[in-house]
Amino acid sequence: xxxxxxRQGEGPAPEERDPRLAQLYRAGSVEEPPxxxxxxxxxxxxxxxxxxxxxxxxxxxxxxxPVSIAAVIVLSVSLVTLMMEEGADRVTGIPPxxxxxxxxxxxxxxxxxxxSRGLIGGQRPAEAAKAPVKPTPEPTRRAAAPPAGPxxxxxxxxxxxxxxxxxxxxxxxxxxxxxxxxxxxxxxxxEAKPDAASxxxxxxxxxxxxPTRALSAPPAPAKAPAEAARARSEAGALRTxxxxxxxxxxxxxxxxxxxxxxxxxxxxxxxLRRQGEAAMxxxxxAEFKRRFPNHALPTGMR
Amino acid sequence: MLLYRDGDAGAFDVxxxxxxxxxxxxxxxxxxxxAAAEELFQDVWTNLIRARAGYAVTAKFTTYLYRLAHNRLIxxxxxxxxxxxxxxxxxxxxxxxxxxxxxxxxxxxxxxAQRQAKQLLALIxxxxxxxxxxxxxxxxxxxxxxxxxxxxxxxxxxxxSRLRYAMAKLRRGMGEWR
Numbered sequence: 001x002x003x004x005x006x007r008q009g010e011g012p013a014p015e016e017r018d019p020r021l022a023q024l025y026r027a028g029s030v031e032e033p034p035x036x037x038x039x040x041x042x043x044x045x046x047x048x049x050x051x052x053x054x055x056x057x058x059x060x061x062x063x064x065x066p067v068s069i070a071a072v073i074v075l076s077v078s079l080v081t082l083m084m085e086e087g088a089d090r091v092t093g094i095p096p097x098x099x100x101x102x103x104x105x106x107x108x109x110x111x112x113x114x115x116s117r118g119l120i121g122g123q124r125p126a127e128a129a130k131a132p133v134k135p136t137p138e139p140t141r142r143a144a145a146p147p148a149g150p151x152x153x154x155x156x157x158x159x160x161x162x163x164x165x166x167x168x169x170x171x172x173x174x175x176x177x178x179x180x181x182x183x184x185x186x187x188x189x190x191e192a193k194p195d196a197a198s199x200x201x202x203x204x205x206x207x208x209x210x211p212t213r214a215l216s217a218p219p220a221p222a223k224a225p226a227e228a229a230r231a232r233s234e235a236g237a238l239r240t241x242x243x244x245x246x247x248x249x250x251x252x253x254x255x256x257x258x259x260x261x262x263x264x265x266x267x268x269x270x271x272l273r274r275q276g277e278a279a280m281x282x283x284x285x286a287e288f289k290r291r292f293p294n295h296a297l298p299t300g301m302r
Numbered sequence: 303m304l305l306y307r308d309g310d311a312g313a314f315d316v317x318x319x320x321x322x323x324x325x326x327x328x329x330x331x332x333x334x335x336x337a338a339a340e341e342l343f344q345d346v347w348t349n350l351i352r353a354r355a356g357y358a359v360t361a362k363f364t365t366y367l368y369r370l371a372h373n374r375l376i377x378x379x380x381x382x383x384x385x386x387x388x389x390x391x392x393x394x395x396x397x398x399x400x401x402x403x404x405x406x407x408x409x410x411x412x413x414x415a416q417r418q419a420k421q422l423l424a425l426i427x428x429x430x431x432x433x434x435x436x437x438x439x440x441x442x443x444x445x446x447x448x449x450x451x452x453x454x455x456x457x458x459x460x461x462x463s464r465l466r467y468a469m470a471k472l473r474r475g476m477g478e479w480r
Contacts, residue, residue: 017440021422021472025441028419033326037340041322041347042315048351049311 250280254287262288262295269301303366307357318347321367324442328368331426331438332375342378346371361452364443368453372435418476425475433468436461 257265265288272281285301305313325346330339349370360366426434432454439450451461 024419024422027415028423029327031327032323045314045351046311049309
């Protein structure tokens with residue numbers, strides 16, 4: 001049989017393909033790769049396909065960084081939001097504290113009764129409301145500070161001046177006192193300036209005293225002036241209301257005693273003293289002396 | 303191969319069974335050393351496995367596979383300072399006109415097919431590497447001239463020329479068995 005029996009023109013040229021050679025080649029080519037090579041290659045191929053979950057893991061790994069960044073951002077924003085909310089509560093509830101050295105000297109309280117300030121200045125409103133009218137020593141921390149203005153709680157039955165106060169004309173006493181008490185308010189605008197240096201004034205003028213915890217709390221730099229001004233204005237309004245209430249109470253008491261005999265006056269003064277309202281008792285006694293200068297006084301009232 | 307790329311391990315088994323013999327012999331014809339052939343054979347399949355994810359159909363898979371093998375062989379030759387690598391660049395082109403036509407030779411001796419096959423393999427081993435490669439690619443890969451050119455990175459004319467020279471030499475060498 002001829003080695004090359006392909007005819008010209010059919011498929012590849014005879015010089016490019018020879019069936020006889022191909023047949024002989026196939027007959028002699030029986031080599032195969034060894035079995036261990038087959039096993040190794042097939043195992044490698046399966047490992048590669050078995051590594052597909054790793055590709056899934058790789059895609060998850062690719063998401064690790066963005067997910068981590070997103071988590072950090074969410075946590076940070078949450079923390080900052082929480083801190084801002086808590087910080088706002090703190091600043092609202094606690095007036096900022098400035099070291100005493102930075103406190104400007106208080107303006108002379110020309111229109112404010114010094115004895116009234118000394119009476120309950122520096123006390124907390126609730127304490128002032130409950131406490132009997134008596135001179136209260138200032139805390140050591142505030143010893144060098146100027147005396148605070150009169151603070152009278154709305155719940156307090158009466159806020160009376162300190163004993164030893166000079167007598168004043170009875171009919172106009174309420175009006176004069178209201179005018180005197182209003183004086184600090186008229187001079188309030190300078191205090192109301194959002195000035196950090198004047199912030200402590202709010203504390204000394206009868207603003208509810210800050211808890212001890214607040215003394216160590218750092219003042220919020222941005223909010224301190226505004227908060228202090230607001231606290232001062234609130235304190236001024238509260239003080240005015242309390243003064244007005246005290247004046248009304250005294251006027252009502254004097255009207256009640258207006259047509260009463262001197263003995264009734266003395267009994268009422270005694271009642272007031274027994275109730276601990278010494279300041280009010282003194283004011284009523286002063287008015288009694290003005291109205292009944294010739295009436296004999298008991299020994300304890302002279 | 304596309305199935306295997308997408309994770310079908312069974313597809314690779316089919317692919318391997320279909321091509322392992324031809325590829326192994328292709329490598330073996332070049333190396334003539336079974337140990338080196340096994341190493342190169344394994345390397346080719348390993349490279350194919352590693353290239354799985356990026357596999358795209360640009361040619362017949364057989365062409366792609368033998369292209370990998372061809373490149374691996376070239377690397378092997380260069381690494382070992384083999385002169386065969388240079389022979390891929392030096393065409394061993396005898397004039398076809400000078401070659402005798404075996405078809406005109408009388409078949410004087412008739413031997414069994416096994417002996418003829420052995421003789422053919424010996425003649426193949428003596429072929430220049432490019433011609434041997436072209437012939438083996440045609441026989442083992444069933445490739446056309448175009449596919450041989452594609453797998454070996456040469457022009458069609460070069461591949462055709464190599465194949466023709468290989469055929470002519472083999473025919474001439476086998477002429478005595480006719």
